[in-house]
Amino acid sequence: xxxxxxxxxxxxxxxxxxxxxxxxxxxxxxxxxxxxxxxxxxxxxxxxxxxxxxxxxxxxxxxxxxxxxxxxxxxxxxxxxxxxxxxxxxxx
Amino acid sequence: xxxxxxxxxxxxxxxxxxxxxxxxxxxxxxxxxxxxxxxxxxxxxxxxxxxxxxxxxxxxxxxxxxxxxxxxxxxxxxxxxxxxxxxxxxxxxxxxxxxxxxxxxxxxxxxxxxxxxxxxxxxxxxxxxxxxxxxxxxxxxxxxxxxxxxxxxxxxxxxxxxxxxxxxxxxxxxxxxxxxxxxxxxxxxxxxxxxxxxxxxxxxxxxxxxxxxxxxx
Numbered sequence: 001x002x003x004x005x006x007x008x009x010x011x012x013x014x015x016x017x018x019x020x021x022x023x024x025x026x027x028x029x030x031x032x033x034x035x036x037x038x039x040x041x042x043x044x045x046x047x048x049x050x051x052x053x054x055x056x057x058x059x060x061x062x063x064x065x066x067x068x069x070x071x072x073x074x075x076x077x078x079x080x081x082x083x084x085x086x087x088x089x090x091x092x
Numbered sequence: 093x094x095x096x097x098x099x100x101x102x103x104x105x106x107x108x109x110x111x112x113x114x115x116x117x118x119x120x121x122x123x124x125x126x127x128x129x130x131x132x133x134x135x136x137x138x139x140x141x142x143x144x145x146x147x148x149x150x151x152x153x154x155x156x157x158x159x160x161x162x163x164x165x166x167x168x169x170x171x172x173x174x175x176x177x178x179x180x181x182x183x184x185x186x187x188x189x190x191x192x193x194x195x196x197x198x199x200x201x202x203x204x205x206x207x208x209x210x211x212x213x214x215x216x217x218x219x220x221x222x223x224x225x226x227x228x229x230x231x232x233x234x235x236x237x238x239x240x241x242x243x244x245x246x247x248x249x250x251x252x253x254x255x256x257x258x259x260x261x262x263x264x265x266x267x268x269x270x271x272x273x274x275x276x277x278x279x280x281x282x283x284x285x286x287x288x289x290x291x292x293x294x295x296x297x298x299x300x301x302x303x304x305x306x307x308x309x
Contacts, residue, residue, distance in 0.1 A: 008137055027148075030151065032158055033152075036155070036156045037261065037266065040265075041269075047098025053188060053190050057147060064147065071144065074189060076136045076139065079135055079181045080132065083132045083135055
């Protein structure tokens with residue numbers, strides 16, 4: 001793999017690890033705009049999800065950092081695999 | 093803006109699924125023109141970077157937070173079809189692996205964040221034109237979030253109307269709430285997107301031409 005991609009990936013994860021500190025300091029537990037709108041009007045309360053995911057984003061800095069790194073690599077491999085497949089289908 | 097299960101009426105999320113799948117089919121058909129040994133790894137790394145960026149909510153006041161969608165950034169760097177793929181992959185992984193967003197609502201989330209947001213970005217950048225693309229970046233990024241949120245508000249209102257109040261929120265409440273919060277959240281998207289584009293313009297200007305045209309074109 002080209003060295004610059006490794007450098008960029010490490011840089012992104014370093015920025016993420018720093019940004020996560022700020023997240024837990026000021027944003028953890030607060031709803032986003034859609035969730036806030038739904039909360040204010042009681043919509044969707046008590047509804048169970050149809051699909052139970054195997055993981056979550058973590059409840060503290062360390063678990064969120066690990067899950068972020070896991071998600072980073074799952075996404076990287078998934079997208080690369082999809083575009084590689086698409087290109088091989090196109091070239092066939 | 094990840095919609096969970098049980099929020100929208102079945103008629104709304106089923107229709108969204110149909111539109112999303114048609115949109116994704118078109119995206120796959122159009123995507124091949126962009127795929128080469130240079131763009132493919134950058135698509136993957138950009139997708140992974142946007143994934144972790146979406147985990148970092150920022151406060152916008154009133155006890156509310158927002159997070160980057162990244163559709164505008166992906167569109168400006170790689171074009172609308174690559175952006176659709178990137179954001180769709182992120183949403184699917186978030187839903188299936190991390191439980192962020194409902195699986196029945198995944199079609200809605202794909203429609204709003206992976207199809208509408210990139211198309212709005214592309215439309216705004218096209219209207220603004222190549223010569224003013226740097227100035228257009230924050231406008232396009234802001235619009236991508238605001239329009240997607242407004243469409244989501246319309247989906248909530250339609251759900252309420254169709255279901256007689258079982259799902260969704262009345263439009264009189266949904267529109268001002270969603271548009272109000274996301275008008276501010278969209279400013280965060282604009283700042284982050286513009287910051288990254290300006291950074292890349294300084295350190296790696298070739299990144300701004302990955303889709304074969306100047307950024308956003």
